[in-house]
Amino acid sequence: MKTTYFILAVVIFSNIIFSQEKNRAQRAEDIGIDVGTMPKGLLNSITDVSGVLVGHKTLIREDNIRTGVTAIIPHEGNIFKEKVPAAIYVFNGFGKLAGFTQVEELGNIETPIILTNTLSIGEAVKATVKYLISLDGNTDLRSVNAVAGETNDGYLNDIRGMHVTEQDVIDAIKTAKSGVIDEGSVGAGTGTVAFGLKGGIGTSSRLAAIGSKSYTVGVLVQTNFGRELIINGIPYTKEVKHEKVDRKEDGSCMIVIATDAPLSSLNLKRLAKRSVIGMGRTTTVMSNGSGDYAIAFSTAYKIPHEPVNQKNEIHFLIDNNAMSTLFQAVEEATQEAIYNSLFAAATTTGFSGRTVESISIEKVKKLLKKYNMEKLKSRFEN
Numbered sequence: 001m002k003t004t005y006f007i008l009a010v011v012i013f014s015n016i017i018f019s020q021e022k023n024r025a026q027r028a029e030d031i032g033i034d035v036g037t038m039p040k041g042l043l044n045s046i047t048d049v050s051g052v053l054v055g056h057k058t059l060i061r062e063d064n065i066r067t068g069v070t071a072i073i074p075h076e077g078n079i080f081k082e083k084v085p086a087a088i089y090v091f092n093g094f095g096k097l098a099g100f101t102q103v104e105e106l107g108n109i110e111t112p113i114i115l116t117n118t119l120s121i122g123e124a125v126k127a128t129v130k131y132l133i134s135l136d137g138n139t140d141l142r143s144v145n146a147v148a149g150e151t152n153d154g155y156l157n158d159i160r161g162m163h164v165t166e167q168d169v170i171d172a173i174k175t176a177k178s179g180v181i182d183e184g185s186v187g188a189g190t191g192t193v194a195f196g197l198k199g200g201i202g203t204s205s206r207l208a209a210i211g212s213k214s215y216t217v218g219v220l221v222q223t224n225f226g227r228e229l230i231i232n233g234i235p236y237t238k239e240v241k242h243e244k245v246d247r248k249e250d251g252s253c254m255i256v257i258a259t260d261a262p263l264s265s266l267n268l269k270r271l272a273k274r275s276v277i278g279m280g281r282t283t284t285v286m287s288n289g290s291g292d293y294a295i296a297f298s299t300a301y302k303i304p305h306e307p308v309n310q311k312n313e314i315h316f317l318i319d320n321n322a323m324s325t326l327f328q329a330v331e332e333a334t335q336e337a338i339y340n341s342l343f344a345a346a347t348t349t350g351f352s353g354r355t356v357e358s359i360s361i362e363k364v365k366k367l368l369k370k371y372n373m374e375k376l377k378s379r380f381e382n
Helices: 002-022 100-106 118-133 166-174 265-280 320-343 361-370 374-381
Strands: 053-061 065-073 082-093 113-117 147-151 201-210 213-224 251-259 290-298
Touching: 053 166, 065 118, 065 166, 065 213, 082 100, 082 265, 113 118, 113 166, 113 251, 118 147, 118 166, 147 213, 147 251, 147 290, 201 320, 213 265, 213 320, 251 265, 251 320, 265 290, 265 320
Parallel strands: 113 147, 251 290
Antiparallel strands: 053 065, 065 113, 082 290, 201 213, 213 251
16 A cells, blocks of 8 residues: 555656646757756756745836846745855956855855846845844844845846835745746846847756765856857857847856755855856856856755854765865756756847847757757757
8 A cells, every 4th residue: 555655646746747847948958958967956956956945026017127036045944043054156246246245254144045136136135134034033133144146137127217126025035936946037037138139047957976975956047148159069149140149248147056965165165166167168258247146055054043052063064075076067057057048038028129039949959950969860850
């Protein structure tokens, strides 16, 4: 009887995953783009890291509001009371990232991580603080370090209207969930532009084996940066140069990295640095006007706000010598997450009647054929 129940549970779970995957927007792997060599998590998402939640609030109103909020929550508990080890790497600091200095100093994060547009950072911080002080157990809270990052969606969005409200941020936090998450033109990616194409939110994950254990590295990106697009070595922008692809040099990319590997804040920063290698594989030039930040955290252990006897015991941390596998994982996951942000995005018309086209799946397929990717031929010939 127990065996029957187990088989039934597996079938039900598999059907749920299959149903979720059917409803998901097209992704890089769906058309045969195989980034790197490492195995992917079950959902190929940041939420493959157990306990991590993601929520979106998408604002599409009238003909000029195309913006939103994305919230990444490291665990379901009271994160202020149970902080997570974290680090932030600044690749190019032409951006606005609230909360950086305390994370740099203490090596932990104590709030949800909020992504939004440039002029809504203040609102994001205020709303996150309000959310934290409202939680049970936080009645004595008098100081909190909200972490909020941004990209500038002012090309498609009436950014000067500052349409993101405190409630929008709180809604994104409260609706955050595990499992399959929306990508493309949603949340903080609603109005973004990348490589002259519609950018957005993208996610991916990799499994890293260290000794006898397997760890997950999940990445979520908010893409809004320019330069020429490269897809697994194929110079996409160059190949379609005879067509209208507006290439804009300035822009930004926010990268959020979650892992269940037990890492110190030092090694989380090293992990965050390597994510930019994955970003670099998608383009040709990094510009002066790009605000590129990587935020990394671990769910492997929690840091209590008030440790017993002022001592927080951590029994095991991954050694520096074992980091290379995790570096590869974050590089691959970041690269694929950026592609997913493009493939899932929809053509968008917004502020001042401007329209940004989504990437052409058919053109990408043709280029894959042209560049002799033999392992894909059978898929395209069917």
